[in-house]
Amino acid sequence: xxxxRVARSTVRFIDExxxxxxxxxxxxxxxxxxxxxxxxxxxDIKRKSLPEIAAAVGLKNNQSLHHFIxxxxxxxxxxxxxxxxxxxxxxxxxxxxxxxxxxxxxGKKTDYVSRQYIxxxxxxxxxxxxxxxxxxxxxxxIVLSFQVYKPKNRLKxxxxxLSKPQIAAQMIRDLKKxxxxxxxxxxxxxxxxxxxxxxxxxxxxxxxxxxxxxSNHAVWMPREQRVRYNKWRKFNPERSRRVDRIFSDGKKxxxxxxxxxxxxxxxxxxxxxxxxxxxxxxxxxxxxxxxVPNIKYDEVGNLYGxxxxxxxxxxxxxxxxxWADFRLTSYSEIEKWWEIVCSAYLLVSLHSQKLATQKxxxxxxxxxxxxxxxxxxxxPRWDAREGWKNLLNNLRLILQPLLAYNDLKFWLNxxxxxxxxxxxxRLINWMNRFPGAVPEANASTDFHFSSA
Numbered sequence: 001x002x003x004x005r006v007a008r009s010t011v012r013f014i015d016e017x018x019x020x021x022x023x024x025x026x027x028x029x030x031x032x033x034x035x036x037x038x039x040x041x042x043x044d045i046k047r048k049s050l051p052e053i054a055a056a057v058g059l060k061n062n063q064s065l066h067h068f069i070x071x072x073x074x075x076x077x078x079x080x081x082x083x084x085x086x087x088x089x090x091x092x093x094x095x096x097x098x099x100x101x102x103x104x105x106x107g108k109k110t111d112y113v114s115r116q117y118i119x120x121x122x123x124x125x126x127x128x129x130x131x132x133x134x135x136x137x138x139x140x141x142i143v144l145s146f147q148v149y150k151p152k153n154r155l156k157x158x159x160x161x162l163s164k165p166q167i168a169a170q171m172i173r174d175l176k177k178x179x180x181x182x183x184x185x186x187x188x189x190x191x192x193x194x195x196x197x198x199x200x201x202x203x204x205x206x207x208x209x210x211x212x213x214x215s216n217h218a219v220w221m222p223r224e225q226r227v228r229y230n231k232w233r234k235f236n237p238e239r240s241r242r243v244d245r246i247f248s249d250g251k252k253x254x255x256x257x258x259x260x261x262x263x264x265x266x267x268x269x270x271x272x273x274x275x276x277x278x279x280x281x282x283x284x285x286x287x288x289x290x291x292v293p294n295i296k297y298d299e300v301g302n303l304y305g306x307x308x309x310x311x312x313x314x315x316x317x318x319x320x321x322x323w324a325d326f327r328l329t330s331y332s333e334i335e336k337w338w339e340i341v342c343s344a345y346l347l348v349s350l351h352s353q354k355l356a357t358q359k360x361x362x363x364x365x366x367x368x369x370x371x372x373x374x375x376x377x378x379x380p381r382w383d384a385r386e387g388w389k390n391l392l393n394n395l396r397l398i399l400q401p402l403l404a405y406n407d408l409k410f411w412l413n414x415x416x417x418x419x420x421x422x423x424x425x426r427l428i429n430w431m432n433r434f435p436g437a438v439p440e441a442n443a444s445t446d447f448h449f450s451s452a
Contacts (some may be wrong), residue, residue: 007031010039010057011402011428013395013436017347020086020438024078033068034340041321043345043403044396048322058406076336083343084178087135087142096175096188097136098168100149101315102129103324111331114151124127130338131167133175134314135182140352140388141314143342144180145171148331165194169201176205184292185209186303192289193217210303215287219270225263228401232256232277233297241275257301267291302402317388321345350437351391376434398434401427 007028007108018035025031040053050069102118104127118127129149135142147167155161161172168191175182175244183206191198192211202209254428256277260270274285288304318324321344326337376382379397383390405424412421 008037010035011399012432013398013434013438014038014042014347016352016436016438021082021343024082025072025074027072029064030068030072030074033065033072037065037068037340038344039345039402042348042392042395043339043399048325053254053322056403056406058409063153069336070330072389076332076339079336079339079343083339083346084144086346087144088179096172096180096182096185097134098131098146098191099134099183099314100129100131100164100169100190101318101323102127105324107368110329111334112150112154114154115120116149116151120452128334129164131164131171132314133168133171135180137352140349142349143345144175144187146338146342147171148335163194165198169198172201172205175198183208184303186211188212189214189287202291208290210292210300212304213270213287213289215285215288217270217287219262221263221314227263228261229272230259231260232258255301257297259297267293269295271304273301273302273304310321317345320389347436348388348392348395351395352386352388375430398431401431 005028007022014035018031018038022031023033025034030163036057036059037053039057041048043053043056045052045056050062050065054060054065059065102116102125104118104125105113106126107113110128113126113128115124115126116129118125118129119121130146130356131149132146133144135144147170149164150159150161151166152161168187171186185202186209187198189212194215199209215223234254240364255273255275256272257273260272269290271290272285273286273288274280284412286304288300290300290303292299292303318341323338323341326334328334328337376394376398377384381393381397383393405428407426408420
């Protein structure tokens with residue numbers, strides 16, 4: 001009996017992370033393509049289409065990658081469940097944020113593309129929208145789940161229509177069933193003002209929440225009661241750094257907050273946040289509803305600012321990995337693409353010092369233990385900061401020798417230069433001494449989202 005060949009390696013930290021998913025793929029070629037897609041998505045190529053990823057990872061064409069997405073016999077459900085297992089055994093979290101991501105897409109051949117409101121563009125465009133749930137772990141984001149929004153005019157035969165809040169409510173129920181324990185949900189006004197069962201679901205599951213609402217939000221109260229506005233308070237800059245908006249020139253935008261009390265105080269509390277208490281500028285004034293016991297002014301500001309900060313950063317992060325770069329028309333294939341993007345997103349997040357389950361993240365504690373970390377940090381573009389993009393930049397430096405070799409190897413086949421070939425492989429071997437942050441199989445399975 002012929003033994004199956006071993007899958008070709010990429011770089012060690014990707015290979016060891018992807019090994020957690022190996023049993024999902026019945027063919028060695030499928031597992032190779034899975035690793036190659038992670039390599040390409042983490043690379044610094046500007047557009048993450050299959051042809052460009054194929055070129056970056058050293059393939060002659062993109063046929064094997066396209067076959068992996070469209071025809072290879074592996075199940076999306078198994079990949080998603082395995083990614084959730086990795087999260088559950090590796091991480092502990094704080095908040096969950098519900099948001100939707102819209103991307104401009106032209107034509108009518110791609111499933112569920114329609115003229116609709118695209119939030120990050122701020123207007124109606126032809127595009128595709130996905131509702132997404134994110135976990136927040138001390139400022140580090142983790143994609144938990146996503147589901148495409150299906151406009152009524154693009155539904156297939158037999159498909160029920162679900163609004164975005166209805167999709168979000170079902171996602172929260174599913175996450176609870178999968179073992180996630182969280183107690184705080186943050187969402188924008190689409191969900192705060194929803195007439196569907198979104199807020200009812202949060203109440204049923206006994207979840208606290210902070211949601212944006214419209215300025216004309218209606219609250220029922222007895223005729224003899226009145227609306228009261230508390231005094232404006234300036235955010236404490238030391239306790240709400242996430243809320244003071246910092247511009248590229250280093251200036252901060254100061255914000256103010258006050259509580260609006262409808263009759264008597266109730267479990268839901270209402271807040272107004274603005275940059276100017278005199279004029280209440282339309283685009284710089286926000287209304288928020290909270291259900292968090294004993295919440296304080298600064299906490300409202302911190303949580304609201306957290307939601308805005310995450311929404312601003314998530315689009316950029318997903319774009320770094322190619323979320324919208326697919327050239328696919330069937331949603332079954334698009335969904336696989338998005339799931340692999342989520343997996344690559346998790347791989348980067350796991351390298352945070354705050355999330356790593358072993359002492360091999362890209363941080364100073366590793367530098368002092370191995371010597372390799374010290375050498376890595378000698379690179380002039382090495383970034384010692386802790387943000388997600390900073391981690392991605394450092395991982396890209398570790399990938400650089402392999403990607404450079406892939407770029408040159410066809411020329412080296414035509415014009416052999418043994419010393420260059422040997423030198424590049426030696427540099428790749430140095431990079432392969434970095435094992436990455438691989439979640440331990442026997443780590444805790446709790447993923448607890450507690451209120452901030």
